Amino acid sequence: MNNKIIYSNNGKYFIENIAVDEIEKKFDTPAYVYSKKSILDSYRSFEEAFKTSNHLICFAVKANPNLAILNLLANHGAGFDIVSGGELQRVIAAKGDPKKVVFSGIGKSSKEIELAIHHQILAFNIESEPELYRIQAIAQKMGKIANISVRVNPNVDAKTHPYISTGLKDNKFGVDEQKAIELYKIANNMDSIAIRGIDCHIGSQITELSPFIDSIAKLVGIIDKLKVLGIHIAHLDIGGGIGINYENEKPPNFKAYAEAILPLLEKQNLKIIFEPGRAILGKAGVLLTKVEYVKKGSTKNFAIIDAAMNDLMRPSLYNAYHDIINTSQSSESSAQFDVVGPVCETGDFIGKDRMLSLEEGNVLAVVDVGAYGMSMSSNYNSRVRPVELLVDENKIIEIRKRENFNDLIRGESII
Numbered sequence: 001m002n003n004k005i006i007y008s009n010n011g012k013y014f015i016e017n018i019a020v021d022e023i024e025k026k027f028d029t030p031a032y033v034y035s036k037k038s039i040l041d042s043y044r045s046f047e048e049a050f051k052t053s054n055h056l057i058c059f060a061v062k063a064n065p066n067l068a069i070l071n072l073l074a075n076h077g078a079g080f081d082i083v084s085g086g087e088l089q090r091v092i093a094a095k096g097d098p099k100k101v102v103f104s105g106i107g108k109s110s111k112e113i114e115l116a117i118h119h120q121i122l123a124f125n126i127e128s129e130p131e132l133y134r135i136q137a138i139a140q141k142m143g144k145i146a147n148i149s150v151r152v153n154p155n156v157d158a159k160t161h162p163y164i165s166t167g168l169k170d171n172k173f174g175v176d177e178q179k180a181i182e183l184y185k186i187a188n189n190m191d192s193i194a195i196r197g198i199d200c201h202i203g204s205q206i207t208e209l210s211p212f213i214d215s216i217a218k219l220v221g222i223i224d225k226l227k228v229l230g231i232h233i234a235h236l237d238i239g240g241g242i243g244i245n246y247e248n249e250k251p252p253n254f255k256a257y258a259e260a261i262l263p264l265l266e267k268q269n270l271k272i273i274f275e276p277g278r279a280i281l282g283k284a285g286v287l288l289t290k291v292e293y294v295k296k297g298s299t300k301n302f303a304i305i306d307a308a309m310n311d312l313m314r315p316s317l318y319n320a321y322h323d324i325i326n327t328s329q330s331s332e333s334s335a336q337f338d339v340v341g342p343v344c345e346t347g348d349f350i351g352k353d354r355m356l357s358l359e360e361g362n363v364l365a366v367v368d369v370g371a372y373g374m375s376m377s378s379n380y381n382s383r384v385r386p387v388e389l390l391v392d393e394n395k396i397i398e399i400r401k402r403e404n405f406n407d408l409i410r411g412e413s414i415i
């Protein structure tokens with residue numbers, strides 16, 4: 001699970017059976033490149049770990065919403081976790097099954113709710129009382145039944161970056177136990193609402209098992225209390241959050257995760273839903289980028305590359321670490337570099353203090369960017385977004401074209 005998709009053979013770098021320099025020649029840089037095999041290996045090993053249980057993997061679309069990737073996962077049986085109408089439309093465009101879709105997020109608009117009811121999604125993960133009332137009203141008006149699950153905020157510390165921790169009581173997500181029970185009681189009396197599940201998502205890039213175990217214990221406790229009230233829960237959605245190894249983290253593998261949580265659910269007749277994003281896609285992508293200039297200063301050396309914070313936000317936003325590999329030969333001796341983009345912000349860096357041997361024109365690979373890479377990119381500084389490529393053994397498939405100037409100004413006009 002922690003292997004890099006890019007490897008060297010006699011000094012030449014490859015992704016699956018394709019040489020990196022071939023990709024660069026055909027498609028130029030910056031380019032996001034994914035390995036189909038890596039995506040499917042992760043997905044299948046998740047499936048394998050839970051094969052003895054009644055379960056559904058709902059890939060978190062926000063991690064990587066490219067249609068080809070959604071389609072690949074849908075073809076292998078995945079459902080999807082969405083957080084917007086746009087993500088639902090992507091799932092449908094990618095031939096995903098809306099009946100395997102769970103809809104999370106605290107700010108679902110009426111239009112989004114209507115669209116999701118129309119497509120009869122598996123569950124709305126309700127995050128507040130007014131949301132429940134709004135969904136009931138819309139479903140009633142449409143003459144339909146909306147399936148719901150209440151997102152519980154279990155108040156456990158996921159021990160991850162504060163920006164991506166979501167299960168503490170001060171966070172904006174979900175409701176506490178008492179409120180959850182109250183919402184189930186209200187929902188139980190609503191004529192256009194069907195109670196299906198219970199849900200939580202406590203954060204992202206979690207590398208320990210205990211936060212998951214504690215959350216499940218909380219949810220199971222609530223399920224038991226609901227039983228006494230005559231309210232039956234059919235599924236438990238534990239959310240996403242399993243981390244990957246970026247630098248030297250030691251996240252649990254899927255088997256260890258399954259072994260830790262399945263015993264807690266043994267006595268419950270529940271379907272388990274997962275919403276992984278990073279654990280399926282994170283390792284499966286690299287960002288290829290070229291060195292434009294080598295700028296040697298008195299206190300720092302800069303490798304100025306053709307990718308920037310607009311292409312990959314994670315270093316700037318979370319100070320996140322991504323390994324950087326030079327895939328080209330260089331005769332320069334190794335030196336310490338800040339690897340930075342052309343964007344006019346000091347926070348525009350991809351890596352700091354990296355020992356690299358490099359020169360102008362070299363192609364670098366920024367690794368482990370398959371999740372929250374392209375999906376968080378922007379056009380800041382009027383930069384076009386990179387091409388996205390999927391490598392499948394000996395084939396390179398262009399799954400999203402590089403943007404051009406017309407894409408940048410689409411919808412704009414002069415007065």
Ligand code: LLP
Binds near residue numbers: 204205
């Ligand atoms: N379910 C819900 C309700 C979520 O909010 C998220 C992620 C997931 C599932 C998937 O979590 P994962 O398995 O990927 O950890 N941009 C950040 C990550 C933000 C995650 C937000 N929610 C990053 O680049 O690290």
